[in-house]
Amino acid sequence: MGQDLQDARRIVVKVGTSTLTHESGKLNFRQIERIVRVLSDLKNADREIILVTSGAIGVGVGKLGLPRRPSDVGGRQAAAAVGQCELMFTYDKLFSEYGQIVSQVLLTRDDIDDKERCHNVVNTFARLLDMGAVPIVNENDTVAVDELIGINFGDNDSLSAIVAKLMKADALVILTDIDGLYTADPHKHPDAKRIPRVEHIDDSVKALAGGVGSSRGTGGMITKISAAEIATGAGIPTVIIAGETPQLLYDLFEGKEAGTIFCAR
Numbered sequence: 001m002g003q004d005l006q007d008a009r010r011i012v013v014k015v016g017t018s019t020l021t022h023e024s025g026k027l028n029f030r031q032i033e034r035i036v037r038v039l040s041d042l043k044n045a046d047r048e049i050i051l052v053t054s055g056a057i058g059v060g061v062g063k064l065g066l067p068r069r070p071s072d073v074g075g076r077q078a079a080a081a082v083g084q085c086e087l088m089f090t091y092d093k094l095f096s097e098y099g100q101i102v103s104q105v106l107l108t109r110d111d112i113d114d115k116e117r118c119h120n121v122v123n124t125f126a127r128l129l130d131m132g133a134v135p136i137v138n139e140n141d142t143v144a145v146d147e148l149i150g151i152n153f154g155d156n157d158s159l160s161a162i163v164a165k166l167m168k169a170d171a172l173v174i175l176t177d178i179d180g181l182y183t184a185d186p187h188k189h190p191d192a193k194r195i196p197r198v199e200h201i202d203d204s205v206k207a208l209a210g211g212v213g214s215s216r217g218t219g220g221m222i223t224k225i226s227a228a229e230i231a232t233g234a235g236i237p238t239v240i241i242a243g244e245t246p247q248l249l250y251d252l253f254e255g256k257e258a259g260t261i262f263c264a265r
């Protein structure tokens, strides 16, 4: 697999909570609309799109008017159950405006680890793509307790890499609240530079990833690097770009530089 994204046909795109929601946990419609529009357009241009979305817990917290993410697992599961509906309702509405059909795929680690269930998952994805639908994937938070306490897929960054690998995607794009990997934390070091290309993910690259992300999501840069490691190890180039500029996806798939690309091995 080359690094040339121009020919990428099957693309897995991951969107994080910090991109989809405001600080309050309420949906950031402007941002979601932009993302849906670009993805619909890419799909019309004959690319297959699988969207891995976070945001269920964050959106549930916003919708329920809770002051913060519940500290107990049951509370987070309940928030996810509420938020997942709201998320899918919003995606369905917006993708429909662009003539696209969405579908919901909720996964747990067990589904991937069990050979037969995994086979069923792959078949379902394949049929959905054949039928022209956009699979929208999240972890099944109401049953996957482990993720919420930190030991299942761990986070949707890893989930997106696992889905990309499973479905033999040509590219994985992670949309987040920063436009790539930097030489240092740009919030603290204004002279930090974006790294456009990472040939090989080694300890020095991991060291650049620093700590965790926003209070609304679960990831941060380190989980994105781990996802890139899984995907690039499976021959899938991985790109990190900012969720607020999804139009960069056009540049990427026209072969131009954007964000940070992690080269496939």
Ligand code: GLU
Residues within 6 Å of the ligand: 017, 053, 054, 055, 056, 057, 058, 080, 138, 139, 141, 154, 155, 156, 157, 217, 218, 219
């Ligand atoms: N599945 C969680 C949610 O939808 C998010 C996990 C993550 O942020 O990585 O809220």
